[in-house]
Structure formats: structure tokens, C-alpha cells
């Protein structure tokens with residue numbers, strides 16, 4: 001296996017580095033292409049089977065080299081912050097769409113077919129709010145981030161029809177777990193809350209805390225990604241990755257308090273403009289195509305692992 005690595009773009013980031021660990025444990029060798037913009041070298045284990053290429057997915061030649069000789073690709077590299085895309089649409093577009101296109105071209109040239117893609121629930125915008133959102137819900141990307149994710153899906157589908165690529169498109173809801181970076185105000189809410197709670201710093205909730213999210217532990221997501229890599233068949237159509245469970249931010253805070261044995265002061269401020277109030281996946285397609293751990297990782301267990309307890 002060592003001669004034909006799996007390429008993980010964005011492999012030094014939160015989800016990518018968790019995937020790399022699992023791939024190594026399953027005997028694969030791994031090549032990571034990452035520009036280390038939010039990813040970190042230290043997220044990757046010191047293991048001779050991991051090759052790190054520090055480079056940009058917007059650089060077509062670099063992507064060509066990274067794809068060469070790979071057995072399959074997991075495309076996670078992106079500017080994952082929605083707000084960054086609002087502030088710098090052109091810059092983030094290079095990573096979030098041109099990067100995907102570079103990858104499609106490089107795979108076509110190299111004859112590499114299987115690619116998993118990290119799309120996002122953001123492609124639905126506010127549609128389906130308050131219900132379990134299924135994959136056929138009309139798309140309404142509200143930000144450059146969401147527009148680039150949706151356009152990437154369409155390009156991958158074009159390369160499937162025209163050039164025989166085998167894209168598997170996942171729309172992640174809210175993923176949480178170890179190595180999620182809490183350093184930006186736009187980081188995942190769990191990483192920010194847990195970091196502040198651990199340091200005893202006050203926590204700010206935007207809105208009344210009754211907004212809901214569908215949280216998935218990163219280890220459960222990684223299990224699904226590995227199944228999609230190893231499956232002999234690829235079915236058409238994007239797949240939501242969520243648990244069809246709505247957790248309010250107030251419930252999340254309560255769980256963090258239980259795991260840590262207490263919470264610092266929690267303050268409430270006006271909701272952030274553009275924030276979606278409710279987000280929950282209809283995950284029937286996910287359950288039909290893949291096995292989720294039964295039961296999926298419980299919020300409290302996931303939090304304990306994130307907190308290293």
C-alpha cells in the first residue's frame with residue numbers, strides 16, 4: 001500500500017489530521033497537501049508513512065505533483081471560515097473553488113478517480129430551517145463560502161459525467177472534536193466555548209442560546225469517510241453528515257459544565273447578523289449508504305475527548 005498514498009488536502013487541519021491518524025491505523029500511507037494557513041505541522045504524527053507537501057491548492061503545478069501516484073483523494077483544504085469569505089471573497093475563492101478545479105484537472109490527467117469532498121450545510125442557506133434538511137432541499141448559498149462549496153460540487157459532478165471521476169460529496173453539518181482551533185471568533189462554537197470554560201473565562205452567546213445545531217463528533221465523520229474511500233461503488237448525490245439531532249447552545253453549555261464540573265459566567269448578546277437559527281440534517285441517505293457507530297458518539301463523551309479528560 002505504501003507506494004500509493006491517499007492524498008489528504010488540508011490534512012494538517014482539524015478534520016484532516018483526525019482522518020490521517022485513522023488512515024495510518026488502517027495501514028495506508030498518506031500524503032498531505034496543506035499551506036498551513038490554519039493547519040499545523042504538529043497536528044501530524046511523526047510517522048514515516050506521512051509525507052507533508054507544504055503548498056497551495058490554488059497552485060495547479062503543486063496540485064499536479066501532489067496527485068501524482070495517489071490512489072485516491074480526500075479534498076478538505078479550504079478557508080473554512082464563512083466570515084473570512086465575506087471579508088475576502090476573491091482570496092478565499094482561490095482556495096475554495098480554484099483549488100477544487102485544479103484538483104479535478106490533476107486527477108483527470110493522472111487517472112486518479114476517487115475523491116471525497118467536504119461540502120457544507122451552508123449550501124442550503126436558510127432553506128429547510130426548523131425541519132430536518134434533506135439533500136433535495138433547494139440550495140440557497142448566502143455567502144462566498146457557500147457559493148464556492150456549491151460550485152465545487154457542480155464541477156466535481158461535471159468531471160464525473162465527462163471524465164469518469166468518482167466524487168463522493170459530503171455536506172458536513174457541525175463537526176467537533178480534538179484539534180479544532182478555537183483561536184478565531186468564527187471558529188466552531190464548541191471549540192470556543194470549551195477553551196474559554198477550561199480557562200475560566202466568561203462565555204458570550206450571541207442570541208438567546210436557543211438556536212440549534214446538529215453536532216457530529218469528528219471520529220464518527222472519519223469512520224464514514226474511510227467507508228467512502230473503501231467502498232467499491234460510488235452512488236450519485238451529495239450526502240448530509242449530521243445526526244438529525246438538534247442541540248441548543250444552552251444544552252451544549254450545560255454539557256460542557258457537566259464534563260468540566262462547572263462553568264464560568266455566561267453572557268448573552270444580540271444575535272449575529274446572518275446566523276441561521278436552526279440547522280438539523282435529515283440523515284436518511286447517510287444511514288442508508290454508510291454505517292454510523294451505534295450509538296453515535298455522545299456529546300459528553302466527545303467533549304471529554306476534546307478536553308483531553
Ligand SMILES: NC(=O)c1ccc[n+]([C@@H]2O[C@H](COP(=O)([O-])OP(=O)(O)OC[C@H]3O[C@@H](n4cnc5c(N)ncnc54)[C@H](O)[C@@H]3O)[C@@H](O)[C@H]2O)c1
Nearest residue numbers: 010013014015035037038039056057077078095118172175
Ligand atoms: N468543521 C466543520 O464543522 C465543517 C463544516 C462544514 C464543512 N467543513 C469543511 O471541512 C473541511 C475541513 O475543515 P476543518 O474544520 O478541518 O478546518 P481547518 O481550517 O482546520 O482545515 C482546513 C485545512 O486546509 C488548509 N488550507 C486552507 N487553504 C488552503 C489552500 N489554499 N491550500 C492548501 N491548504 C489549505 C488549512 O491550512 C487547514 O489545514 C473544509 O473544507 C471545511 O470547509 C467543515
